[in-house]
Amino acid sequence: MRIEVDEGLLDDPEALAAGDPGEMLRAVATSGAQVRQALRTADEGGVARLRVDGRPRAVVAAGMGGSGIAGGVLAAVCGAQCPVPVVPVHGYGLPGWVGPMDLVAAVSCSGTTEETLAVVEEARRRGCRLITVGAAGSPLAELSDRARGVHVTVDAGGRLPRANMWALSTPLLVAADVLGLAAVPTGILAAVADQLDGVAERCRPSLESFVNPAKSLALELAGSTPMIWGSSDLAEVAAYRFACQLNENAKMPAVFGALPEANHNQVVAFDGPYGAGVRRLDVDDLFADRVEQTERTVGALRLVLLADTEEHPQVTRRREISVQVAADRGVPVSELHAEGRHPAERLASLVSIGDYASVYLALVLGVDPTPITPITQLKAALQ
Numbered sequence: 001m002r003i004e005v006d007e008g009l010l011d012d013p014e015a016l017a018a019g020d021p022g023e024m025l026r027a028v029a030t031s032g033a034q035v036r037q038a039l040r041t042a043d044e045g046g047v048a049r050l051r052v053d054g055r056p057r058a059v060v061a062a063g064m065g066g067s068g069i070a071g072g073v074l075a076a077v078c079g080a081q082c083p084v085p086v087v088p089v090h091g092y093g094l095p096g097w098v099g100p101m102d103l104v105a106a107v108s109c110s111g112t113t114e115e116t117l118a119v120v121e122e123a124r125r126r127g128c129r130l131i132t133v134g135a136a137g138s139p140l141a142e143l144s145d146r147a148r149g150v151h152v153t154v155d156a157g158g159r160l161p162r163a164n165m166w167a168l169s170t171p172l173l174v175a176a177d178v179l180g181l182a183a184v185p186t187g188i189l190a191a192v193a194d195q196l197d198g199v200a201e202r203c204r205p206s207l208e209s210f211v212n213p214a215k216s217l218a219l220e221l222a223g224s225t226p227m228i229w230g231s232s233d234l235a236e237v238a239a240y241r242f243a244c245q246l247n248e249n250a251k252m253p254a255v256f257g258a259l260p261e262a263n264h265n266q267v268v269a270f271d272g273p274y275g276a277g278v279r280r281l282d283v284d285d286l287f288a289d290r291v292e293q294t295e296r297t298v299g300a301l302r303l304v305l306l307a308d309t310e311e312h313p314q315v316t317r318r319r320e321i322s323v324q325v326a327a328d329r330g331v332p333v334s335e336l337h338a339e340g341r342h343p344a345e346r347l348a349s350l351v352s353i354g355d356y357a358s359v360y361l362a363l364v365l366g367v368d369p370t371p372i373t374p375i376t377q378l379k380a381a382l383q
Contacts, residue, residue: 003365005222010215010364013205019363022370024249025205027163028355031348032196035189037155038170045152047131047174055179056103056129058085060094061172062119063107065375066162069244070107070133072237073169077343078182080233086181092118100127105175107168109154109161111138114382120144133171160370162248165241165351166196173344184344192348195340199352214356220334221246221361224302225274226254229262231319232308234347235338239306242354249358249369259315263322275301276329303333306350309341 009015016025061071071088078086087095092115098104104123108116111134120143123130130149134140135156144151152171156164170189177184203214210216228243230236236258243254257266269275303326305319326333336353338346362369 003223010209016205024359024369027159029200031166032193034166035170035193038167042152042171042174046150051178057101059103060087060089060098061105062089062116064113064115067107067109067168069165069241070169070172074172076234076237076347082181094122103129105172106132108134108140109156109164111135111140131175133168188342192344195348196352203356214353215360217357218360225299226302226304228256228304230258230306231311231315235306235308238350241351245358250362251367259318263318270329270331275331301331305335307337309338
């Protein structure tokens, strides 16, 4: 099976707009504005009230899909130095140890996500402290009010949850600063907004592929199965986000992991049928069935490394050696390097390029990035 890759489309703004009727590119470009708006709504929603009861014993960040990434953002920015555990939860229930001394942060863009509502109801029964982020007047907002929680309203602006990552994550970062879990002052978040605006400029549709990092990455990924590794806990969150964006926007599979763990398992895939096996067949087997060969070549592995500026020295070595191990087997490699000093800035720099690349990849493959038909079908069947 061959895939059609229309490289010229990426440098045709009109063709890009025609292939993106849901305006996913425009939605991604609002990321900086989302941070600024969320700073205002976090203040209006009373996030500062969390300070009254002091630091919680632990934070459980609940959410699903495009809303659930907010918990990962919170954990990544708080980092290993956080004085309390930050535990993301993606499901219907709370861990057994969670109680009144803990804070549950629940995020649902629509305010109707059934798993998240179940967690909030359980948190209310257990007497947990609560902050929620989601639509005004939603079941989530009502549950939060009944539990005397803090609710931060999100105006989705017609965008899907995955295109509202910063609107959903910023209130949790404000809460982290209020509670002393991490230093995330307003100035830092303003810098993140400016950084996201800068990426939007560098990745704009009118900028040609050879100088547009997101378009270049999309072309590298076309026809491959990306294996995305982060070089730190923070970069692993970015890797997970990138894989999810490839799933939903480009409708393609992707594998994510982190170093050093990926060196103990995922790396062996380089020697399998999606890695070196594909290229050995291409080059060495003159008598191979060429139709079968083409089918196997589509979907070959590409290693994508997300390098953090703060990584363990041995992880740096592992990352560099991993590139060589891949190269020895003919597995191509793409690399993204974090920019900025603060964890929020570093995370934003890695996530934003991946967000744009996933949309450009969808468009170059002739895929509308916006629809999520299987998810809609699943929800309808559950109802």
